[in-house]
Structures are given as structure tokens and as C-alpha cells.
Amino acid sequence: MKPLSASVLPAGVRARILPGINGLDIHVLEAGFEKKGSPAVMLFHGFPEVAYSWRKVMPALAAAGYHAIAPDLRGYGRTTGWDADFDADQIGFRFTNLLRDAIGVLFALGHRTAEAAVGHDFGSSVASYASLVRPDIFRRMVLMSAPFPGPTPVPFDTDGKPAPAKGPDIHAAMAALPRPRKHYQWYQSTREANEEQWHPKQGLHNFLRAYYHYKSADWKANKPYELKGWTAEELAKMPTYYIMDLAEGMAETVAKEMPTPAEIAAAKWLTDDELAVYVGEYERTGFQGGLNWYRARTSGRVTPELEIFTGRTIDQPSTFISGKSDWGNYQSPGALEKMQKSACTNMKEIYMVEGAGHWVQQEQAAEVSRLLLKFLKETAA
Known part of the structure; x- marks a missing residue:
């Protein structure tokens, strides 16, 4: 290389x-x-x-x-x-x-x-x-x-005490919302996530352009605030690049927010020439390497090791x-x-x-x- x-x-x-x-x-x-x-x-x-x-x-x-x-x-x-x-x-x-x-x-x-x-x-x-x-x-x-x-x-002072009750399954709760949803980190941990983003219907260039636009200040609806807790109802207040519609992949999700030619021209922070560098890198490698970071986190495999700190x-x-x-x-x-x-x-x-x-x-x-x-x-x- x-x-x-x-x-x-x-x-x-x-x-x-x-x-x-x-x-x-x-x-x-x-x-x-x-x-x-x-x-x-x-x-x-x-x-x-x-x-x-x-x-x-x-x-x-x-x-x-x-x-x-x-x-x-x-x-x-x-x-x-x-x-x-x-x-x-x-x-x-x-x-x-x-x-x-x-x-x-x-x-x-x-x-x-x-x-x-x-x-x-x-x-x-x-x-x-x-x-x-x-x-x-x-x-x-x-x-x-x-x-x-x-x-x-690490749980503390647990000897002789009943185990704490498990909370509700957050994923089942999001899927049961009137508008069914799912968490993007768990989507990014699935087998299909790499292929869906590497070879999307709109092409890799347009996928990355929409993805970067949707999470930037150029997407004017990004007005974040502190959520009240880790509940399905609260998480669903975030945009769909974080809490996705249940039946859609990330490429479908961001395609709905593809910027206009005028918005692309105004995005001086990421010109088409600069975007082409990212496109070239991911076109060659795909996304699986980065997605493995999500998999390590959502699988819980990193948690026991980090408890030593x-x-x-x-x-x-x-x-x-x-x-x-x-x-x-x-x-x-x-x-x-x-x-x-x-x-x-x-x-x-x-x-x-x-x-x-x-x-x-x-x-x-x-x-x-x-x-x-x-x-x-x-x-x-």
C-alpha cells in the first residue's frame, strides 16, 4: 500500500x-x-x-x-x-x-x-x-x-442483596414505537451494513455526500439538546442518522437528505475534490473495518476488559x-x-x-x- x-x-x-x-x-x-x-x-x-x-x-x-x-x-x-x-x-x-x-x-x-x-x-x-x-x-x-x-x-456492595431488576429491552421498545425505530450502532454491527453502504443504490459518492451533510450544521434541523434518559421515546427524538427507521438501512436513510447542488456548492468545508479522497479510500476498503469498532462495543466484548479501570x-x-x-x-x-x-x-x-x-x-x-x-x-x- x-x-x-x-x-x-x-x-x-x-x-x-x-x-x-x-x-x-x-x-x-x-x-x-x-x-x-x-x-x-x-x-x-x-x-x-x-x-x-x-x-x-x-x-x-x-x-x-x-x-x-x-x-x-x-x-x-x-x-x-x-x-x-x-x-x-x-x-x-x-x-x-x-x-x-x-x-x-x-x-x-x-x-x-x-x-x-x-x-x-x-x-x-x-x-x-x-x-x-x-x-x-x-x-x-x-x-x-x-x-x-x-x-x-464494577457493581459495588452487592453481597447478600438481590440482583437489580433488568430494565426494558431498549431495542424491542424502539421497534414497538408508533414509528418503529432502531439504534444506528446496532445496525452498524449487522452483517449487511457494510455491503449496503459500500455499494448503495445512489452510489458511494452520493451516499457519503448525504451522510456528511445530514450530520453537519448545513442540515438546518440539527438543533440538539439534552435528552432525559435512555428510553425509546427520548432516543427517538434524535434524527434518523442515529435512531433509524426500523425497515431502512443507512444508505436509504441519508438519501432522503441529499443536499441540493446549491447546498453542495456552499459546503466549502468539504469540496467535491476533498470528498473524492474519502470516496477513493472507502471504495477500495469498504466499511467493515470501521464497523468492527461498533461490533466490539455492541457485542459487549470490550466491557469486561474495561472494568479493570x-x-x-x-x-x-x-x-x-x-x-x-x-x-x-x-x-x-x-x-x-x-x-x-x-x-x-x-x-x-x-x-x-x-x-x-x-x-x-x-x-x-x-x-x-x-x-x-x-x-x-x-x-x-
């Missing part, structure tokens, strides 16, 4: 393959690599993205004297060595192994520490557990679009940067509050950026870069 072509990258950003890291050959983008000894900042992308999603932030970090490092995470892009077979063992996609990948990249590039772990969407989980488990390596944390409510708790907090300086129009802030009711009040003991600021939805570092790259550098400056040792 060759690195991403320099022709699609901003000046000062290069692509490389780092071989032999935790069983993978990992594709990374770098900026600020010219000066030996520059402090590292690691950037972890989400779904359905690749390291390229950080292209507009990396030059600002480099200009401020940092070595910005953005890998294509396990299952994505030009990183190879993972198994795309749906029936393969998914144990490699547990969060502790994803953290091993991240540490391997950092060490391979000659850094024993990173000034910050920065994660967006599913990448926030990597940044969160990196910061929780190895605060000696990852000195600060920045999360985007996905709050961290803390590690999986029960009660542990993230104590290094942290901040949260997200789009004001991003439902990702609230899709797990109570997570944002738990992050602020218990999971992170040194959370500095919560920023909700105007004019941004879920793709905050692309939709409002200049403001995200400003806030990120402000945080790094103000919390410098």
Missing part, C-alpha cells in the same frame, strides 16, 4: 507507512516533522473518516511548533494487517489493543510522550482510554463530539470541543455531565462551536485550531 498522494494534502503535511506496529503497517499523516524534538500531538479520527479529516488542523499545530501525528486507525484507510472478514475474530478491535496501536505509532516516531491525545467521534474513545490508562505518556486530552462518561463500573479518573488537563449543531454531544444521555463532574477531574472548558455539526474540525477548522492551541498554551507545564 502506498501513502496518500501529496497532491491532495496541504503544504507541510506528508503521508508515510510505519511498518510492523502491533501487527499492522500503519498509514500516518504528519506535520511539523522537520524539526527534531518538537513535542507530539496525536490525532485520532472517527467514522466514516480517515486521518485526512485532520488535514486542516495539522498545519496550525506545526506552525505552533508541534509534531502533529494522525494515523489511519485499525480498520481504516491505508493501514493494513487487519482482517475485513465479518466472521473473523474481532478481538483486535478492543480499546486496549487500539491503544497499543497508538503507543506503537508514537514510539516509532521517536516520542516517549505526547503533549495531547486528541480524539473525534470514535477517536474520542481512543484518546479517552489513552489518557485514562497512560497519563505518563498522554499528558493532556482533547475530545471532540463524543463525551467520555468514565470507565465501565473502574473508578479511575482522567486527571490531566482536558477540554471538550464540539459543534453546537452536533447531536453526538447528547446521544448518550448524561454522558456530557458525567464527563464534567466525575470522569475528568481537570476539565478546563466545554466549547460548542457555532456553525459546526458533527464534523467540527472540518466544518470550522480555524476555530478548532485556535481553541486547541489556546488550550495547549494555557495548560503548558
Whole structure:
């Protein structure tokens, strides 16, 4: 696999393959690599993205004297060595192994520490557990679009007491709504999800264009708010890219919100040339690698392992940067509050950026870069 072509990258950003890291050959983008000894900042992308999603932030970090490092995470892009077979063992996609990948990249590039772990969407989980488990390596944390409510708790003081009653089956409850619904994470864990999104009726280009539009601030109906709880009725208040109609796949779902030619022309944050990079990557790989992250979570296979960190907090300086129009802030009711009040003991600021939805570092790259550098400056040792 060759690195991403320099022709699609901003000046000062290069692509490389780092071989032999935790069983993978990992594709990374770098900026600020010219000066030996520059402090590292690691950037972890989400779904359905690749390291390229950080292209507009990396030059600002480099200009401020940092070595910005953005890998294509396990299952994505030009990183190879993972198994795309749906029936393969998914144990490699547990969060502790994803953290091993991240540490391997950092060490391979000659850094024993990173000034910050920065994660967006599913990448926030990597940044969160990196910061929780190895605060000696990852000195600060920045999360985007996905709050961290803390590690999986172990039940406490249960001896001699009856087991708590099981709550209602949330999936059965959503399916029984007057408008039957289903949760997107469980849909993304199904066997058919990869094929339906890889080869949709509208074509891959239009599928991704609609998907990115629907979750952005360009879709004017994205006006999120805190939900009251994890109930079918509350979850169903979210748009269908999160709580889908029961009988439809994701490609059918987003096709209804395909932007007009005028809306596409106005989306300067994601031009057709930039979109073509994503289309090219997913056209080659499909989506199964990214979908394996959902499968690991919804299957419950990662939960027992994460319980070993029960009660542990993230104590290094942290901040949260997200789009004001991003439902990702609230899709797990109570997570944002738990992050602020218990999971992170040194959370500095919560920023909700105007004019941004879920793709905050692309939709409002200049403001995200400003806030990120402000945080790094103000919390410098």
C-alpha cells in the first residue's frame, strides 16, 4: 500500500507507512516533522473518516511548533494487517489493543510522550482510554463530539442483596414505537451494513455526500439538546442518522437528505475534490473495518476488559470541543455531565462551536485550531 498522494494534502503535511506496529503497517499523516524534538500531538479520527479529516488542523499545530501525528486507525484507510472478514475474530478491535496501536505509532516516531491525545467521534474513545490508562505518556486530552462518561463500573456492595431488576429491552421498545425505530450502532454491527453502504443504490459518492451533510450544521434541523434518559421515546427524538427507521438501512436513510447542488456548492468545508479522497479510500476498503469498532462495543466484548479501570479518573488537563449543531454531544444521555463532574477531574472548558455539526474540525477548522492551541498554551507545564 502506498501513502496518500501529496497532491491532495496541504503544504507541510506528508503521508508515510510505519511498518510492523502491533501487527499492522500503519498509514500516518504528519506535520511539523522537520524539526527534531518538537513535542507530539496525536490525532485520532472517527467514522466514516480517515486521518485526512485532520488535514486542516495539522498545519496550525506545526506552525505552533508541534509534531502533529494522525494515523489511519485499525480498520481504516491505508493501514493494513487487519482482517475485513465479518466472521473473523474481532478481538483486535478492543480499546486496549487500539491503544497499543497508538503507543506503537508514537514510539516509532521517536516520542516517549505526547503533549495531547486528541480524539473525534470514535477517536474520542481512543484518546479517552489513552489518557485514562497512560497519563505518563498522554499528558493532556482533547475530545471532540463524543463525551467520555468514565470507565465501565464494577457493581459495588452487592453481597447478600438481590440482583437489580433488568430494565426494558431498549431495542424491542424502539421497534414497538408508533414509528418503529432502531439504534444506528446496532445496525452498524449487522452483517449487511457494510455491503449496503459500500455499494448503495445512489452510489458511494452520493451516499457519503448525504451522510456528511445530514450530520453537519448545513442540515438546518440539527438543533440538539439534552435528552432525559435512555428510553425509546427520548432516543427517538434524535434524527434518523442515529435512531433509524426500523425497515431502512443507512444508505436509504441519508438519501432522503441529499443536499441540493446549491447546498453542495456552499459546503466549502468539504469540496467535491476533498470528498473524492474519502470516496477513493472507502471504495477500495469498504466499511467493515470501521464497523468492527461498533461490533466490539455492541457485542459487549470490550466491557469486561474495561472494568479493570473502574473508578479511575482522567486527571490531566482536558477540554471538550464540539459543534453546537452536533447531536453526538447528547446521544448518550448524561454522558456530557458525567464527563464534567466525575470522569475528568481537570476539565478546563466545554466549547460548542457555532456553525459546526458533527464534523467540527472540518466544518470550522480555524476555530478548532485556535481553541486547541489556546488550550495547549494555557495548560503548558
